[in-house]
Amino acid sequence: MAEFVELLGNKPKPVADEDAAEDEDIGDLDDLLAETNESMLETDKTDKPQDEQSNLVTAPNEDEDLIKEADAGPKVRTFDLLRQENCIHEVAVPSYMQYVPLETRQTRPAKTYIFQLDSFQSEAINCVDNYQSVLVSAHTSAGKTAIALYAVALALRENQRVIYTSPIKALSNQKYRELLEEFGDVGLMTGDVTLNPEASCLVMTTEILRSMLYRGSEIMREVGWVIFDEIHYMRDEERGVVWEETIILLPDNVHYVFLSATIPNAKQFAEWIAVLHKQSCHVVYTDYRPTPLQHVFYSSGANGLYEVVSARGEFREDQFQQAMSYVSEKAPDERQNRKLALQQTANSVVTILRTIRERELMPVIVFSFSRRECEAYATSLKDMDFNDHDQKDLIRKIFFNAVSILGPEDQKLPQIKWILPYLVRGIGIHHSGLLPLLKECIEILFGEGLLRILFATETFAMGLNMPARTVLFTSARKFDGKDTRWINSGEYIQMSGRAGRRGKDPQGLCILMVDQKMSDEVAKKIVKGQTDPLNSQFRLTYNMVLNLIRVPDVNPEYMMERSFRYFQNKAMLVPLYEKYKARREQLDRFEIPFGDQLTAYNQLIALAEDMKKKIQAVVIRPKYITPYFQTGRLFRVRTKTRDLGWGALLNHKKTINKMGDTIYILELALRLSWECVKNIENVEELEPPPANESAALEYVPVELSSISAISTMRIKLPESPEAPKAKEAIKLSLERSMKKFAGKVPEFDPIQMGVKDQNVLKDIEKLKDMEARIADHPLRKREDFAEIQAAYNRKVELTEQLRIAREEIKKVRGGQFTDELRARERVLRRLQYVDSYGQITAKGRIACEISAADEILLTEMILSGVFKEMQPPDAAALLSCFVFEEKTDKTPPLDDQLQGAFKTLITHAKKVAKISNECKFDLDESLYVDKLKNGMMWVVKQWCSGASFQEISENSGIFEGSIIRCMRRLEELIRQMICASQAMGDEKMAATFEEASKKLKRDIVFAASLYL
Incomplete structure (x- = not known):
């Protein structure tokens, strides 16, 4: 069984060159076929069932050990x-x-x-x-x-x-x-x-x-x-x-x-x-609130507020249903363009704020989940003014005192000039894109009661003690970096907790704007749900491992065994053991006939699948597949885990990925499950529609590596695939084609596509031989073959379930981290951060100095001399790639020095990823490289070369606050790089970083906090 599982898990190696695939050894075909022939003869001789004990191996009996582990929980x-x-x-x-x-x-x-x-x-x-x-x-x-x-x-x-x-x-x-x-x-x-x-x-x-x-x-x-x-x-x-x-x-x-x-x-x-x-x-x-909260919904389409949860904490079903009766089934951006949706929301915000003002429910914090939305809603309050003459004078005095610590040029920055007119009218804005000094000034003004409305992102609710009378949410949905989803109860509790000032307000008011229909279950989870539990986020890092090796009397295992995750997992051990025991007993009772023959038969099927993948790896090379990129052509899509079926080609494009490789992206019209259509960008997360159920049709970007077959047929597409009824027409055409060929759509043979490589042609003949033997296998001629094969599949499934149950127990016992630790230690030994005895080396001590960014990659670059001849502004610019995380719409062009430096960085990152994977530490090279962003390189170099803040902010396309936050993180990293250089005794390199730090730390970027 172990060999059988390994065969199922085999993956073809990457093709070595563009013209010919290596003759990959996926097993001795002749030996396997000989084995299969023997099995056939045995089957012909007798029909007596054979218990399969040798091939479907159960997990070793370690019940006693598992019981001990279950009883060894913390006392x-x-x-x-x-x-x-x-x-x-x-x-x-x-x-x-x-x-x-x-x-x-x-x-x-x-x-x-x-x-x-x-x-x-x-x-x-x-x-x-x-x-x-x-x-x-x-x-x-x-x-x-x-x-x-x-x-x-x-x-x-x-x-x-x-x-x-x-x-x-x-x-x-x-x-x-x-x-x-x-x-x-x-x-x-x-x-x-x-x-x-x-x-x-x-x-x-x-x-x-x-x-x-x-x-x-x-x-x-x-x-x-x-x-x-x-x-x-x-x-x-x-x-x-x-x-x-x-x-x-x-x-x-x-x-x-x-x-x-x-x-x-x-x-x-x-x-x-x-x-x-x-x-x-x-x-x-205590869950006691000194100031009770009242929760109301504002529905788009309605002209009023609906109390959904009273101040006594009662959920009012009638009010909720009335609020929902005015709301559309779809989100606004599905019905219209975003700009129009934003304007409609802004109009609703103005209406609500007027009501709040009339009912004397100010001050109010307006929470939005986008920095640009905060600013857009603030600008919509053109005719609102909340302050008298004296308050305006006081605001100006506080504001000008705050900005007086800046130089004359920085005091004229557009953001500073733009925000003052809003502040004097009692309107504030608070988000991460603002200059830190402005954020602190706004916090002080709000704390003094001089701002009546504050438009903020959710970070304002974290830690700062700034309560208001009312909290308004401009949406019940947020984009979390992957999907747009309903806000959860923990997020709602954190933000709504700002409503109600102790000793001032009889109760706080929370208003949730809803623009898409939600179920009462979702509503109750948001406004009546519990906060999220405090679950451990413990993980291993190289800095942690190296420091624990360096520090006497502790080691990485010490940290893992004392982690909160280990403690939490221990509590789960007993029910996991019960689950394992049940799986074990079920498998021990399970018997199937013709075990050896079935194993050989299924091994042959697995080998045939591997051979198909090997051949397909050649077929999808651009030289063979691009001539068939005609619109309407059907291509079969198979991800790592699922067969998504046939899709029609709409378009294709040739591009270069961040690894520097040329790739082709096919835009295919695919029938999919309705459950997965929210995120069509990641093909690995897509699912085919369930049998006999309606399908959604989506236009999905697919790389060639996910193409498993090319059809000889094409379907006719509408003139404009973006037309309102185009998707329905394409879906109907695809379904008719499937029905016509009973799912067996005609495919191109590799030879028809012009593949002439002799190794591939040999593989095709081997595949034909395998498929013939599979089709002629004596077991397939038995009337009860379907039942026998189903029993075999069930036992394989049970064996896999038992393995998963053991893996879960292994994770609880710390096995997950133990395996990862061993892999990280292999990487550290291979790269000579620790010696063969597990002792930290001089190289490892250098890496211990770095915790603000990727310590391994940076140490490799230091020791390979990347920074040795660099000028301080270039060195700082290159380091910015480690601390900048935002996406940018535009990036100023980089000069030759920066382009070369970034390419060198990517080369070293690929090397680290390659060695990591060779050491069995799984590291997705593409994701690893993608984390290194060059969006701040131009900004940092210009700043360190003496450019003004206005110049770099105007040309970067990045929020001013984001620039400063990145540069402050960069300065922390540079300080660590100075220590790392000194640890290796390179005073020249340390001087380069010290000079970079001096050039970075000036003017508004490092202006002192108003709280100090």
């Missing part, structure tokens, strides 16, 4: 300490420790408050008073910061140092200002800025704290408390692993305060902390 106990309507208090304690109840404070409090504490605040502060760690899970604006302030006050009173970490630099700057005003002895460390690093209270980003832990900073010896603000960021796919690494590396004698939005698995997180750091960890949870 932790939890106790309920308080259960009230508005507060739940639990504590997680390692099973080997005795729980010591909390004592009531006998001494004066470390800090007092001018307001009455809520029950959840009192409970959490009591945990801090008892020097026990606590996770506080509560809604936005509920008052979690009060607990953090108490922990800081307690640490300072006890002459301990305390670290306050936040997920983003902007939030760190704000927290620094807040804590500085309260305590005075406060420092800031964000990478960009370091202020008073000897302070007793240090505010820093989590990345800085992680770096300190890896380097064994002396500061940690004096730390008594670490506060993690917005710990729910740990579920961030890209950066969540940083939180997890940091928490794992922190010493056990430190106590923790974790502040989080409401998360349903808060107790599980506390249990992990208790086991990880061998200490009690409390959970204080």
Whole structure:
């Protein structure tokens, strides 16, 4: 069976050259046919069934080991300490420790408050008073910061140092200002800025704290408390692993305060902390909102608001159905062009805002999921003014004070001049494309109540404490980088949580604009659903592996076994084992006749399929296939996993991909399942229509590698495939063709297409021989053959299910990461980052200095001398490819130096991908290379060569804020490149990067934060 599975999984090797395929060894055909002949003779001699035990091998019996694993889960106990309507208090304690109840404070409090504490605040502060760690899970604006302030006050009173970490630099700057005003002895460390690093209270980003832990900073010896603000960021796919690494590396004698939005698995997180750091960890949870929320829908087509969820939390079905009665089944951009849809939404926004103003429900935050939409909606408020003369003067004073830190030329930037007229009228805009200084100025104005309307993207809801009376969503759908989908409950809760100011508003108002019909189930999930659980995003990185090899007393396995993912997976082990056991018992009971003969027969079919693929790899070469690119020609499409059937050719184009290869793209009209038509760009995700069900017809771009056959027939196409009824006509024509030939559409033979290579012709003869023997196999002549083959297929399926069940258990046991770790270690040994004994080399120590970008690729480039002779502006420009992530509509032409540098970068990236795959570390070369974007190279070189910000922003097509954000990330990478150069003893290269940093760090790009 093992050999059988391998044969099924074989893939043809890439064709070596353009004219002739190598005679690939896919198995000794003569030996296989001889085996098959013997099987035929045996079948002729006897009809007695044979149990197939040798060929369909079940997994080894390791039930005892699996039971041990299932019982080896983390041992932790939890106790309920308080259960009230508005507060739940639990504590997680390692099973080997005795729980010591909390004592009531006998001494004066470390800090007092001018307001009455809520029950959840009192409970959490009591945990801090008892020097026990606590996770506080509560809604936005509920008052979690009060607990953090108490922990800081307690640490300072006890002459301990305390670290306050936040997920983003902007939030760190704000927290620094807040804590500085309260305590005075406060420092800031964000990478960009370091202020008073000897302070007793240090505010820093989590990345800085992680770096300190890896380097064994002396500061940690004096730390008594670490506060993690917005710990729910740990579920961030890209950066969540940083939180997890940091928490794992922190010493056990430190106590923790974790502040989080409401998360349903808060107790599980506390249990992990208790086991990880061998200490009690409390959970204080409240879903109480000091200011209740009212949720209303605004339907396009209706002229009114419908209360869908009352302030008491009741879902009103009648109001929801009434709102939906005015909404179309389709989204606006499916009915009309986007520009018109945007204008109609803008008109609706103006109507709603007028209503909000009349009902005195301001200030309002208007959330949109696009930066350009934010600006478009703001510009639609041409005749609205919310401020009197004195307020306008105050806004101008604050604004001009803010921009006064810029040089005279930067003060004249179009974005600065453009936004001021909106601000003086009480209208703000906040998104990542704005200059950081403008964003901070707008935050200050909004916090002071001088802006009555703020148009913002969802990032405004993360961390910043900026509540409003009303929140308006301009859409219930968002594009998440892959698909346009309904917003989920977690996103809605985060943004809607900004509605309602504690102590000012009796209730907050959330308005959701709906322009497409949704079911009541979807609506309830959005407005009444739970937040997303805090699930681990732990993953291995080369920087992590190398640092853990370098640091004494720890290793990569140490990190994996202590990760939150490993802890979460352990809880899943028992049900997974039950699933495995059931599959095992089912397979052990399964018997089929003629096992050996069936195995040989199916091996022959697998070999025939491999041979077809090998021949087809030659047939789809441009020299053979391009003469048949006539419109209407039928081509069969087969992805890696599915046969999509026949499609009609509409058009084709020749292009060059990012790897520099010439490729052909065929636009085919394909019949598809209705379920998959939302994303037709990725052919691998498409599915054929189910049998006897209606199909959708879509125009799909297909590469030649997905073509499995070319038909001799063509169908007639409408004159314009874009005409309203064209798709229906093409679908009907395709279905008639399938029916006419009963699905067996006539195909071109490779010889007919002019293939004359002798090796291919031999393969064609072998294939004919195989197909003849398959057709004449004695088992096929049996009346019960279909039943026998079905039984064989079922046992193969059960064996595969058992393998999958074991793989799931393997992942829970850490096998997924174990395999990946071994593969990464092979890559590191091959590239000499570690030696044969697993010890870090000098090259590995260089890579340890780089964490802001691809440490392996950058180290390879450093040591190959790529940067040695480069001028500082060119070096900075090349490094920008590692930190720029946005898509750009236009890119200024690159000079010869930059073009050459980028080609060198791509060459090194391909080399790293090739070696990775050779070491069995799967790395998609195309995706890996595509991550390197040259959209900022021209901008960075011009800036480092002395160009003005206005000049580079006008010619780049990139938002000003995006340019600055990229350059600040670039400066962080350059600092690490300086350290890497110094680690290898190359002072000349270090000087190049130091000069690049100096040229980069000037004027508006590195203007100081208004919070500092």
